[in-house]
Amino acid sequence: MPAGVPVGVPRQASAPGRVRDWAPKGPLDLGLVLGPLRRGPGDPTFRAMPDGSVWRASRTPAGPGTLRVAARDGTVRGEAWGPGAEWLLEQLPEMLGAADSPEAFEPRHRVVALARHRRPGLRLTRTGLVLESLIPSVLEQKVTTDEAYRAWRLLVRKFGEPAPGPAAGGRLWVMPAPRTWALIPSWEWHRAGVDDKRASTILRAVRVAGRLEEAMRMAPAEAQARLEVLPGIGPWTSAETVQRSHGAADAVSVGDLHLPGIVGWALAGDRTADDAVMLELLEPYAGQGSGQAPGQEGQRHRAARLILLSGRVPPRRAPRMTRGDIGRL
Template sequence: MADQRLDWQPRHPTDLHRTIGSLRRGPGDPSFHLDRDGAVWRATRTPEGVATVRLVQASGGTIRAEAWGPGAGWAVAQAPELMGDADDTSDFDPILDALRDAHRRNPGLRIPRTTLVFEALVPAVLEQKVITLQAHESWRRLLLRFGEVAPGPTARPMRVPPPPATWAVVPVWEWHRAGVDPRRAQTVATAARFAERIDEAARMSRADAVARLTHFPGVGEWTAAEVAQRAFGDADALSIGDYHLSNQVGHALVGRDLTDDEMLEVLEPWRGHRYRVVRLLGASGLPRRPRRGARMPFVDHTWH
């Protein structure tokens, strides 16, 4: 039996998997699991302690959140917000037929809001300037090495991300073994020492929150946007500077590669919902940029 449970009917169409899937850091993420019956398990560190949350959606749309651990009460109380309860699409105009169709086919795609800023910051930093698979492997290794065993009857062994105090003192050789270069390692360690101030950003305006995040060395516009998409539920947070994004958006909307500046111009009609447009494009099946030439290379940081 769960320590805490909450059942609720979302006030707007909500698709559990499409909404919360953006929080998963690869198929091997030790803090996230999708089991065979469609339930989503998520291990997290709440302001009240560690918790494991199990989310399942009934055929009528009702969602059940069950949680275990010291942070179970906080986790189930926050579950509707996690599932995009505050995500408002009432002023979103798809404009283009292709986007209108994607929006119609995916009415339950919401922007989640965890409110856990530092928790979202660490994997975002790990994803800087490396291929996604490499970053996901670093996250997996570090959680298995330093994460806490997730409470509850998890469908498979899971780990809660380490507390800031642990991230701050991860030995140099452990970063190396996880394939993380000294610059990213130092960014995480520095941010960990100010985790409380970083978590305050969840209660700030968007501008102030971004300013708070980018105040820290190694946290730029791209990283702040990746955090805002998950911790703040920001439907407009655009990952400017992403290795692939501008070209993917360009081919989906105008049929060619775009620079970041051109992408911003193309997406201007959807200001306020630009990240939503990106998510819808990903779910739409619209044309993607053809693969030409080499992918971004795997970078071996273990020699540092």
């Protein structure tokens, strides 16, 4: 069997997949680059293996596909299976940050500069898939991460399909198709702990899935505007989506419960910072009009990501968000 195959994979399903080798320019840390695509430790669409490889199952424009990515001696090897294999291999460089420009980033704070120095392999992924990032982001609205991860895990395992290739019948699953999402009964959303508001937002999104995927041809800000036309999708959800689908370096997660306080604490010692203060502190990393070259994309999301990686977080004083479980009501 291929090295690092997820536990539970049947031996007879280990047929070789299509392969592509790619040499990134500069350092590349697979865990940092692909980590944002993982929705919790039990994400059925994502596995990080002890050998350093990463497995992902995606629903591509060409159909379901499984991708294994491993780095060795400065080269990345992607191996893919299923109808979406060719699409996944074609997308591989951008998924690993080939479209990103980390060298254009200029740290303006010591904590950011140190984090960048310690994490030279950080690049921003660009998956090329909107719905794949939008749906779990909607599930994460106004609830704890544990609740959102549980909902994603339950819904994908129950209504998705086993990933093709070596992971078939194992621990990897492809998320449901748009039509399948649309047909999930109301009581199943309830059992997964998803309230009517979030479920309705997802149902509205999957009904116009084609239009949303067209946003990949748009700049990140324009893509966010298209997403926010749908009721239930605001700036936080659209930013969380395009950060992954587009590799948007300037999309700030405005409306996040914890991020303003973390940024405020790291850059100004202000643990009570709100969105307005956070945006003011991140202004040196914004685009045109903030001292950068005309037309250069802003870098506020990258700066925030580096702050999170720095470990400079305020000591916890406020209680955690109350966890709810509507599935038990």
